[in-house]
Amino acid sequence: MPERDELTPGPPPEGSGGRTVASRYGWVVGALAAAAALAWGIRTFVAMPYYVPTGSMLDTIHEGDLLIGEKASLAWRPPEQGDVVTFVSPLDGETLIKRVIAVGGQTVDLRDGAVFVDGEALDEPYTLGRPSYSLSDLAGSAGIAYPYTVPEGCVWVMGDNRTNSRDSRYFGPVSVDDVTSRAAFIYWPPQNIGLL
Numbered sequence: 001m002p003e004r005d006e007l008t009p010g011p012p013p014e015g016s017g018g019r020t021v022a023s024r025y026g027w028v029v030g031a032l033a034a035a036a037a038l039a040w041g042i043r044t045f046v047a048m049p050y051y052v053p054t055g056s057m058l059d060t061i062h063e064g065d066l067l068i069g070e071k072a073s074l075a076w077r078p079p080e081q082g083d084v085v086t087f088v089s090p091l092d093g094e095t096l097i098k099r100v101i102a103v104g105g106q107t108v109d110l111r112d113g114a115v116f117v118d119g120e121a122l123d124e125p126y127t128l129g130r131p132s133y134s135l136s137d138l139a140g141s142a143g144i145a146y147p148y149t150v151p152e153g154c155v156w157v158m159g160d161n162r163t164n165s166r167d168s169r170y171f172g173p174v175s176v177d178d179v180t181s182r183a184a185f186i187y188w189p190p191q192n193i194g195l196l
Contacts, residue, residue, distance in 0.1 A: 046072050048181055050086060050097065056159035056167070057097060060084065060126050060196070066188035067097075067196065069181025078176050079103065079155050081117070084183040084196050087157070090171050097183060098157035098167050099126070102150050104176075109147040110134050110169070115158070116147075130162040135169040142172035155179065 048069050055063045061084070069086045079085050083100045102108045102117045109116040113131030115124065136143050150156045154173035159165025168174065183196040 044071075046070070047184070048086075049187075050095065050181075050183075052097060056161050056165035057084070057099070058161040058164075059128060060099075060160045061097065061183070061186065062192055064189070065186050065192050067186045068184045070184040071181045073182060074179060079179050079182070081106075085155070085157065085179050086181045086183065087174050088178040088180065090174060090178070095180065096157075098159050098165070100155045101158050101168070102156040104150050104152035104154050106156070107147045107149045108156050108168075124160075126160045127162050132158065132162045132169075135166065138170060141170045144169060144172060153177070 048071065050067050050069050052061050052063060052065045052067065061067065079100050081100055081103055084097065085100055086095055086097045088094075089096050101115060101122070106117050107119075109119075110132055113133060115122045115132045134144065134146060135141050136145070148156075150173050153176050155176060156168045156173055158167040158169065185195045186192045
């Protein structure tokens with residue numbers, strides 16, 4: 001009867017090509033590392049998914065919608081009037097989503113429930129006729145006085161659901177450096193899928 005081989009550490013047996021467990025599965029580790037680096041790069045520089053927890057952008061974006069915010073174009077084109085953007089809240093650091101109403105150097109005024117930029121009333125069908133009033137009298141607000149000229153390097157943002165949105169009327173202008181993406185499209189739920 002042949003003797004049994006004892007299990008002892010040593011060189012790989014002949015015919016195994018010198019491969020150890022680490023070398024056999026090294027490609028898996030490499031592939032996982034590459035996938036993680038690619039995902040990090042995309043989320044940091046290209047696009048990011050967002051969950052919308054409130055109805056401040058109704059009826060453009062609904063509570064519970066999932067959307068993609070595109071980041072790459074911010075490197076060469078600052079936010080423009082009409083863009084829907086995500087940004088870091090000047091109040092608490094949370095990520096918010098609102099529409100850019102005015103950019104640096106433009107003057108915003110609120111009169112009789114309408115928004116004026118540089119003396120021109122905005123045509124805002126996305127508000128569904130909801131009035132736009134000052135929020136300066138609310139506790140904790142920035143106390144904005146109108147007309148208000150947006151500082152250079154900043155944007156004035158407002159939610160489409162004007163009667164249920166704390167926005168620049170409450171916290172003031174947002175630095176362009178705090179804008180994190182342009183909302184590109186809603187991808188969930190299916191009935192709300194569409195470009196923004």
